[in-house]
Amino acid sequence: MTTDGDTAPLDAADAMRLIREQRASTARRLEPDPRVHYWPWGFAWLIGFGIYFLRFSPDGRTLVAMPAWLPLTLLFVLLAAAAAVFGVGSARAYRHVAGESARRGSWYGASWGLGFLSLSLILGRVTDSLPHDLAGLLWSALSVALTGALHMAGGAIWLDRTLFRLGVWLTAVNIVGVLAGPGWHALVVSVAGGGGMLVAGALARQRHG
Template identity: 40%
Template sequence: MADDGDRIPSPEETLRLIEEQRAATVSRLRGDPVLLYVPWGTAWLVGFSLLFLHYGLDGRPYAPISLWQALAVHLIAQVVAGAFAAYGITKQTSGVRGDISTKGTMYGYSWFAGMAVMTVIGIRLAPMLPEAEGGLLWAGIALLVVAILYMAGGAIFLNWRMFFLGVAVAAVDAVGVVLGPGWHALLAAVLLGGGQIVLGLWWRRHP
Protein backbone atom coordinates (compact mmCIF):
# COMPACT_ATOMS: atom_id res chain seq x y z
CA MET A 1 0.00 0.00 0.00
CA ALA A 2 1.13 3.51 -0.70
CA ASP A 3 0.50 4.57 2.86
CA ASP A 4 2.61 1.82 4.31
CA GLY A 5 5.30 2.22 1.66
CA ASP A 6 5.99 -1.54 1.53
CA ARG A 7 7.90 -3.24 4.32
CA ILE A 8 11.55 -3.87 3.64
CA PRO A 9 12.63 -7.51 3.53
CA SER A 10 16.18 -7.78 4.84
CA PRO A 11 19.06 -5.60 6.08
CA GLU A 12 21.15 -6.54 3.03
CA GLU A 13 18.30 -5.55 0.75
CA THR A 14 17.89 -2.29 2.65
CA LEU A 15 21.56 -1.32 2.35
CA ARG A 16 21.47 -2.16 -1.34
CA LEU A 17 18.37 0.00 -1.77
CA ILE A 18 20.04 2.95 0.01
CA GLU A 19 23.17 2.57 -2.12
CA GLU A 20 21.16 2.37 -5.35
CA GLN A 21 19.19 5.49 -4.46
CA ARG A 22 22.38 7.33 -3.52
CA ALA A 23 24.02 6.38 -6.83
CA ALA A 24 20.92 7.38 -8.83
CA THR A 25 20.83 10.76 -7.07
CA VAL A 26 24.54 11.39 -7.62
CA SER A 27 24.23 10.62 -11.32
CA ARG A 28 21.14 12.87 -11.61
CA LEU A 29 23.07 15.73 -9.98
CA ARG A 30 26.11 15.14 -12.19
CA GLY A 31 24.07 15.50 -15.34
CA ASP A 32 23.97 13.37 -18.44
CA PRO A 33 27.55 12.52 -19.52
CA VAL A 34 26.34 12.08 -23.11
CA LEU A 35 25.13 15.69 -23.21
CA LEU A 36 28.20 17.01 -21.40
CA TYR A 37 31.05 15.19 -23.12
CA VAL A 38 29.92 13.70 -26.44
CA PRO A 39 29.14 17.00 -28.27
CA TRP A 40 32.42 18.43 -26.98
CA GLY A 41 34.30 15.32 -28.11
CA THR A 42 32.66 15.47 -31.54
CA ALA A 43 33.53 19.15 -31.95
CA TRP A 44 37.17 18.45 -31.13
CA LEU A 45 37.36 15.34 -33.26
CA VAL A 46 36.06 17.24 -36.31
CA GLY A 47 37.79 20.58 -35.63
CA PHE A 48 41.22 19.23 -34.69
CA SER A 49 41.13 16.66 -37.51
CA LEU A 50 40.70 19.51 -40.02
CA LEU A 51 43.52 21.44 -38.36
CA PHE A 52 45.70 18.31 -38.49
CA LEU A 53 44.97 17.85 -42.21
CA HIS A 54 45.89 21.50 -42.73
CA TYR A 55 49.18 21.35 -40.79
CA GLY A 56 50.39 17.81 -41.50
CA LEU A 57 53.07 16.29 -39.31
CA ASP A 58 56.09 17.43 -41.32
CA GLY A 59 54.85 20.90 -42.26
CA ARG A 60 53.17 19.75 -45.51
CA PRO A 61 49.33 19.79 -45.54
CA TYR A 62 47.55 16.46 -46.08
CA ALA A 63 44.47 18.11 -47.58
CA PRO A 64 43.77 21.44 -49.29
CA ILE A 65 42.12 23.03 -46.27
CA SER A 66 43.06 26.58 -45.30
CA LEU A 67 43.75 27.46 -41.67
CA TRP A 68 40.75 29.77 -41.64
CA GLN A 69 38.40 27.09 -42.97
CA ALA A 70 39.62 24.66 -40.33
CA LEU A 71 39.39 27.26 -37.55
CA ALA A 72 35.90 28.35 -38.65
CA VAL A 73 34.54 24.79 -38.58
CA HIS A 74 36.29 24.22 -35.25
CA LEU A 75 34.77 27.35 -33.74
CA ILE A 76 31.24 26.61 -34.99
CA ALA A 77 31.45 23.02 -33.75
CA GLN A 78 32.58 24.26 -30.33
CA VAL A 79 29.73 26.77 -30.12
CA VAL A 80 27.22 23.99 -30.91
CA ALA A 81 28.89 21.72 -28.34
CA GLY A 82 28.84 24.56 -25.81
CA ALA A 83 25.08 24.94 -26.37
CA PHE A 84 24.55 21.21 -25.70
CA ALA A 85 26.73 21.39 -22.57
CA ALA A 86 24.86 24.47 -21.34
CA TYR A 87 21.56 22.62 -21.87
CA GLY A 88 22.97 19.63 -19.96
CA ILE A 89 24.12 21.81 -17.05
CA THR A 90 20.76 23.62 -16.95
CA LYS A 91 18.92 20.30 -16.88
CA GLN A 92 21.27 19.04 -14.19
CA THR A 93 20.74 21.96 -11.80
CA SER A 94 17.05 22.54 -12.61
CA GLY A 95 14.86 21.39 -9.78
CA VAL A 96 17.61 21.87 -7.22
CA ARG A 97 17.94 24.92 -5.02
CA GLY A 98 20.80 25.66 -2.65
CA ASP A 99 24.57 25.13 -2.59
CA ILE A 100 24.52 22.81 -5.60
CA SER A 101 22.75 25.27 -7.90
CA THR A 102 24.88 28.18 -6.63
CA LYS A 103 28.04 26.21 -7.44
CA GLY A 104 26.60 25.34 -10.85
CA THR A 105 25.90 29.00 -11.64
CA MET A 106 29.38 30.17 -10.61
CA TYR A 107 30.93 27.29 -12.53
CA GLY A 108 28.95 28.19 -15.63
CA TYR A 109 30.14 31.79 -15.48
CA SER A 110 33.74 30.56 -15.04
CA TRP A 111 33.46 28.78 -18.41
CA PHE A 112 32.10 31.91 -19.98
CA ALA A 113 34.90 34.07 -18.49
CA GLY A 114 37.61 31.58 -19.49
CA MET A 115 36.42 31.41 -23.08
CA ALA A 116 35.99 35.20 -23.31
CA VAL A 117 39.53 35.93 -22.06
CA MET A 118 40.91 33.20 -24.32
CA THR A 119 39.32 35.00 -27.28
CA VAL A 120 40.79 38.35 -26.24
CA ILE A 121 44.30 36.88 -25.87
CA GLY A 122 44.03 35.01 -29.18
CA ILE A 123 42.78 38.01 -31.15
CA ARG A 124 45.48 40.25 -29.66
CA LEU A 125 48.50 37.93 -29.95
CA ALA A 126 47.87 35.31 -32.66
CA PRO A 127 48.24 37.79 -35.59
CA MET A 128 51.73 38.69 -34.33
CA LEU A 129 52.92 35.10 -34.72
CA PRO A 130 53.70 32.98 -37.80
CA GLU A 131 50.48 31.31 -39.02
CA ALA A 132 51.17 27.86 -37.53
CA GLU A 133 52.24 29.26 -34.14
CA GLY A 134 49.21 31.58 -34.11
CA GLY A 135 46.93 28.57 -34.57
CA LEU A 136 48.85 26.68 -31.90
CA LEU A 137 48.40 29.59 -29.48
CA TRP A 138 44.62 29.48 -29.96
CA ALA A 139 44.44 25.71 -29.56
CA GLY A 140 46.90 25.69 -26.67
CA ILE A 141 44.97 28.26 -24.59
CA ALA A 142 41.61 26.67 -25.44
CA LEU A 143 42.73 23.29 -24.08
CA LEU A 144 44.34 24.97 -21.06
CA VAL A 145 41.04 26.67 -20.14
CA VAL A 146 39.10 23.42 -20.60
CA ALA A 147 41.69 21.39 -18.64
CA ILE A 148 41.62 23.72 -15.65
CA LEU A 149 37.83 24.02 -15.66
CA TYR A 150 37.39 20.23 -15.79
CA MET A 151 39.80 19.85 -12.88
CA ALA A 152 38.05 22.64 -10.96
CA GLY A 153 34.68 21.04 -11.77
CA GLY A 154 35.96 17.77 -10.34
CA ALA A 155 36.99 19.58 -7.15
CA ILE A 156 33.70 21.50 -6.83
CA PHE A 157 31.38 18.55 -7.47
CA LEU A 158 33.69 15.88 -5.98
CA ASN A 159 33.83 14.08 -9.29
CA TRP A 160 37.12 12.24 -9.85
CA ARG A 161 36.22 11.28 -13.44
CA MET A 162 35.87 14.92 -14.41
CA PHE A 163 39.09 15.80 -12.56
CA PHE A 164 41.14 13.13 -14.36
CA LEU A 165 39.63 14.11 -17.69
CA GLY A 166 41.00 17.60 -16.95
CA VAL A 167 44.41 16.11 -16.14
CA ALA A 168 44.37 14.23 -19.46
CA VAL A 169 43.47 17.39 -21.39
CA ALA A 170 46.30 19.29 -19.65
CA ALA A 171 48.82 16.53 -20.41
CA VAL A 172 47.84 16.25 -24.09
CA ASP A 173 47.94 20.05 -24.38
CA ALA A 174 51.45 20.30 -22.92
CA VAL A 175 52.87 17.44 -25.00
CA GLY A 176 51.14 18.71 -28.16
CA VAL A 177 52.39 22.28 -27.79
CA VAL A 178 55.96 20.98 -27.35
CA LEU A 179 55.68 18.73 -30.44
CA GLY A 180 54.14 21.42 -32.67
CA PRO A 181 50.84 22.33 -34.39
CA GLY A 182 50.39 19.12 -36.44
CA TRP A 183 50.95 16.82 -33.50
CA HIS A 184 48.90 19.02 -31.17
CA ALA A 185 45.92 18.79 -33.55
CA LEU A 186 46.35 15.03 -34.10
CA LEU A 187 46.62 14.20 -30.39
CA ALA A 188 43.73 16.50 -29.48
CA ALA A 189 41.49 15.03 -32.21
CA VAL A 190 42.14 11.38 -31.41
CA LEU A 191 42.78 11.32 -27.65
CA LEU A 192 40.56 14.18 -26.47
CA GLY A 193 37.91 14.27 -29.21
CA GLY A 194 37.55 10.51 -29.63
CA GLY A 195 38.29 9.96 -25.95
CA GLN A 196 35.45 12.18 -24.75
CA ILE A 197 32.96 10.51 -27.08
CA VAL A 198 33.94 7.08 -25.76
CA LEU A 199 33.97 8.23 -22.12
CA GLY A 200 30.62 10.03 -22.40
CA LEU A 201 28.95 6.90 -23.76
CA TRP A 202 30.78 4.65 -21.30
CA TRP A 203 29.85 6.82 -18.30
CA ARG A 204 26.19 6.82 -19.29
CA ARG A 205 26.24 3.00 -19.20
CA HIS A 206 28.34 2.86 -16.03
CA PRO A 207 27.29 5.85 -13.92
Protein backbone atom coordinates (compact mmCIF):
# COMPACT_ATOMS: atom_id res chain seq x y z
CA MET A 1 0.00 0.00 0.00
CA THR A 2 1.36 3.45 -0.99
CA THR A 3 1.19 6.19 1.62
CA ASP A 4 0.96 9.95 1.14
CA GLY A 5 4.55 10.20 2.23
CA ASP A 6 5.59 7.83 -0.55
CA THR A 7 3.78 9.78 -3.30
CA ALA A 8 4.77 13.28 -2.25
CA PRO A 9 8.29 13.20 -3.74
CA LEU A 10 6.93 11.88 -7.03
CA ASP A 11 4.26 14.58 -7.12
CA ALA A 12 6.85 17.27 -6.39
CA ALA A 13 9.10 15.95 -9.17
CA ASP A 14 6.19 15.96 -11.62
CA ALA A 15 5.32 19.51 -10.58
CA MET A 16 8.88 20.72 -11.16
CA ARG A 17 8.99 19.00 -14.54
CA LEU A 18 5.71 20.65 -15.51
CA ILE A 19 7.03 24.06 -14.44
CA ARG A 20 10.18 23.60 -16.54
CA GLU A 21 8.14 22.52 -19.57
CA GLN A 22 5.84 25.52 -19.22
CA ARG A 23 8.80 27.88 -18.92
CA ALA A 24 10.41 26.38 -22.01
CA SER A 25 7.14 26.62 -23.93
CA THR A 26 6.73 30.26 -22.94
CA ALA A 27 10.30 31.05 -23.99
CA ARG A 28 9.73 29.44 -27.38
CA ARG A 29 6.62 31.56 -27.92
CA LEU A 30 8.29 34.81 -26.88
CA GLU A 31 11.63 34.27 -28.59
CA PRO A 32 11.72 34.21 -32.40
CA ASP A 33 12.99 31.27 -34.34
CA PRO A 34 16.75 31.95 -34.35
CA ARG A 35 16.90 31.04 -38.03
CA VAL A 36 15.11 34.34 -38.71
CA HIS A 37 18.15 36.13 -37.27
CA TYR A 38 20.76 34.23 -39.26
CA TRP A 39 19.45 32.56 -42.41
CA PRO A 40 18.17 35.58 -44.40
CA TRP A 41 21.57 37.25 -44.05
CA GLY A 42 23.38 33.98 -44.68
CA PHE A 43 21.61 33.37 -47.98
CA ALA A 44 22.04 37.04 -48.97
CA TRP A 45 25.81 36.86 -48.40
CA LEU A 46 26.18 33.44 -49.99
CA ILE A 47 24.37 34.42 -53.18
CA GLY A 48 25.20 38.13 -53.36
CA PHE A 49 28.94 37.92 -52.74
CA GLY A 50 29.08 34.75 -54.83
CA ILE A 51 27.67 36.58 -57.86
CA TYR A 52 30.07 39.45 -57.19
CA PHE A 53 33.01 37.02 -57.27
CA LEU A 54 31.85 35.53 -60.59
CA ARG A 55 31.78 38.99 -62.21
CA PHE A 56 34.80 40.58 -60.47
CA SER A 57 37.25 37.73 -60.02
CA PRO A 58 40.92 38.10 -59.05
CA ASP A 59 43.31 39.83 -61.48
CA GLY A 60 40.43 41.54 -63.28
CA ARG A 61 39.00 38.33 -64.72
CA THR A 62 35.32 37.69 -65.37
CA LEU A 63 34.15 34.11 -64.85
CA VAL A 64 30.54 34.77 -65.85
CA ALA A 65 29.70 37.59 -68.24
CA MET A 66 27.12 40.03 -66.88
CA PRO A 67 26.66 43.81 -66.69
CA ALA A 68 29.04 45.46 -64.24
CA TRP A 69 26.16 47.02 -62.30
CA LEU A 70 24.31 43.74 -61.74
CA PRO A 71 26.34 42.08 -58.91
CA LEU A 72 26.28 45.08 -56.57
CA THR A 73 22.62 45.79 -57.33
CA LEU A 74 21.70 42.18 -56.66
CA LEU A 75 23.67 42.20 -53.41
CA PHE A 76 21.85 45.31 -52.17
CA VAL A 77 18.48 43.83 -53.14
CA LEU A 78 19.26 40.60 -51.28
CA LEU A 79 20.44 42.50 -48.20
CA ALA A 80 17.29 44.65 -48.26
CA ALA A 81 15.14 41.51 -48.51
CA ALA A 82 17.04 39.94 -45.62
CA ALA A 83 16.52 43.08 -43.54
CA ALA A 84 12.79 42.99 -44.29
CA VAL A 85 12.44 39.32 -43.32
CA PHE A 86 14.47 39.89 -40.16
CA GLY A 87 12.49 43.01 -39.24
CA VAL A 88 9.08 41.41 -39.71
CA GLY A 89 10.09 38.27 -37.83
CA SER A 90 11.55 40.21 -34.92
CA ALA A 91 8.56 42.57 -34.72
CA ARG A 92 6.14 39.66 -34.51
CA ALA A 93 8.20 37.86 -31.90
CA TYR A 94 8.81 40.85 -29.64
CA ARG A 95 5.50 42.68 -30.00
CA HIS A 96 4.53 41.71 -26.43
CA VAL A 97 7.96 42.43 -24.93
CA ALA A 98 8.42 45.70 -23.04
CA GLY A 99 10.79 47.29 -20.57
CA GLU A 100 14.55 46.91 -20.55
CA SER A 101 14.63 44.10 -23.13
CA ALA A 102 12.64 46.18 -25.60
CA ARG A 103 14.94 49.18 -25.12
CA ARG A 104 18.03 47.03 -25.64
CA GLY A 105 16.58 45.66 -28.86
CA SER A 106 15.55 49.06 -30.23
CA TRP A 107 18.88 50.68 -29.36
CA TYR A 108 20.81 47.77 -30.83
CA GLY A 109 18.76 47.97 -34.02
CA ALA A 110 19.39 51.72 -34.23
CA SER A 111 23.13 51.12 -33.89
CA TRP A 112 23.02 48.95 -37.03
CA GLY A 113 21.21 51.61 -39.04
CA LEU A 114 23.36 54.51 -37.87
CA GLY A 115 26.56 52.51 -38.19
CA PHE A 116 25.97 51.57 -41.82
CA LEU A 117 24.65 55.03 -42.68
CA SER A 118 27.87 56.58 -41.37
CA LEU A 119 29.98 53.96 -43.15
CA SER A 120 28.22 54.59 -46.47
CA LEU A 121 28.65 58.36 -46.25
CA ILE A 122 32.34 58.09 -45.39
CA LEU A 123 33.14 55.53 -48.08
CA GLY A 124 31.16 57.47 -50.64
CA ARG A 125 33.53 60.39 -50.12
CA VAL A 126 36.80 58.49 -50.47
CA THR A 127 36.35 55.57 -52.87
CA ASP A 128 35.95 57.62 -56.05
CA SER A 129 39.70 58.22 -56.07
CA LEU A 130 40.53 54.50 -55.78
CA PRO A 131 40.77 51.86 -58.53
CA HIS A 132 37.59 49.84 -58.94
CA ASP A 133 38.96 46.66 -57.42
CA LEU A 134 40.34 48.41 -54.34
CA ALA A 135 37.17 50.47 -53.92
CA GLY A 136 35.09 47.30 -53.98
CA LEU A 137 37.39 45.63 -51.47
CA LEU A 138 37.21 48.63 -49.14
CA TRP A 139 33.41 48.73 -49.25
CA SER A 140 32.95 45.03 -48.61
CA ALA A 141 35.76 44.69 -46.03
CA LEU A 142 34.58 47.59 -43.87
CA SER A 143 30.96 46.44 -44.11
CA VAL A 144 31.87 42.94 -42.97
CA ALA A 145 34.10 44.39 -40.23
CA LEU A 146 31.21 46.47 -38.88
CA THR A 147 28.89 43.47 -39.09
CA GLY A 148 31.31 41.31 -37.11
CA ALA A 149 31.77 43.99 -34.44
CA LEU A 150 28.01 44.47 -34.05
CA HIS A 151 27.48 40.72 -33.75
CA MET A 152 30.06 40.58 -30.96
CA ALA A 153 28.42 43.57 -29.27
CA GLY A 154 25.02 41.87 -29.47
CA GLY A 155 26.46 38.69 -28.03
CA ALA A 156 27.89 40.67 -25.13
CA ILE A 157 24.61 42.49 -24.48
CA TRP A 158 22.47 39.35 -24.38
CA LEU A 159 25.22 36.94 -23.27
CA ASP A 160 24.54 34.99 -26.46
CA ARG A 161 27.54 32.76 -27.20
CA THR A 162 26.36 31.87 -30.70
CA LEU A 163 26.01 35.52 -31.68
CA PHE A 164 29.37 36.48 -30.17
CA ARG A 165 31.19 33.54 -31.74
CA LEU A 166 29.66 34.35 -35.11
CA GLY A 167 31.01 37.90 -34.77
CA VAL A 168 34.47 36.52 -34.05
CA TRP A 169 34.17 34.14 -37.02
CA LEU A 170 33.08 36.92 -39.42
CA THR A 171 35.98 39.07 -38.23
CA ALA A 172 38.45 36.25 -38.89
CA VAL A 173 36.88 35.53 -42.29
CA ASN A 174 37.13 39.21 -43.20
CA ILE A 175 40.81 39.36 -42.26
CA VAL A 176 41.57 36.29 -44.39
CA GLY A 177 39.66 37.77 -47.32
CA VAL A 178 41.45 41.11 -47.11
CA LEU A 179 44.83 39.39 -47.00
CA ALA A 180 43.82 37.31 -50.03
CA GLY A 181 43.02 40.50 -51.95
CA PRO A 182 40.35 41.84 -54.31
CA GLY A 183 38.16 39.18 -55.86
CA TRP A 184 39.12 36.52 -53.36
CA HIS A 185 37.55 38.53 -50.55
CA ALA A 186 34.10 38.17 -52.11
CA LEU A 187 34.54 34.40 -52.44
CA VAL A 188 35.73 33.98 -48.85
CA VAL A 189 32.88 36.11 -47.47
CA SER A 190 30.34 34.28 -49.63
CA VAL A 191 31.33 30.75 -48.64
CA ALA A 192 32.74 31.15 -45.13
CA GLY A 193 30.75 34.22 -44.06
CA GLY A 194 27.37 33.33 -45.53
CA GLY A 195 27.87 29.65 -44.78
CA GLY A 196 28.87 30.50 -41.20
CA MET A 197 25.58 32.35 -40.70
CA LEU A 198 23.61 29.37 -41.98
CA VAL A 199 25.46 27.03 -39.63
CA ALA A 200 24.98 29.43 -36.69
CA GLY A 201 21.25 29.53 -37.39
CA ALA A 202 21.01 25.74 -37.48
CA LEU A 203 22.94 25.36 -34.21
CA ALA A 204 20.87 28.04 -32.50
CA ARG A 205 17.69 26.34 -33.67
CA GLN A 206 18.77 23.07 -32.07
CA ARG A 207 19.28 24.79 -28.73
CA HIS A 208 16.06 26.73 -29.12
CA GLY A 209 14.11 23.47 -29.44
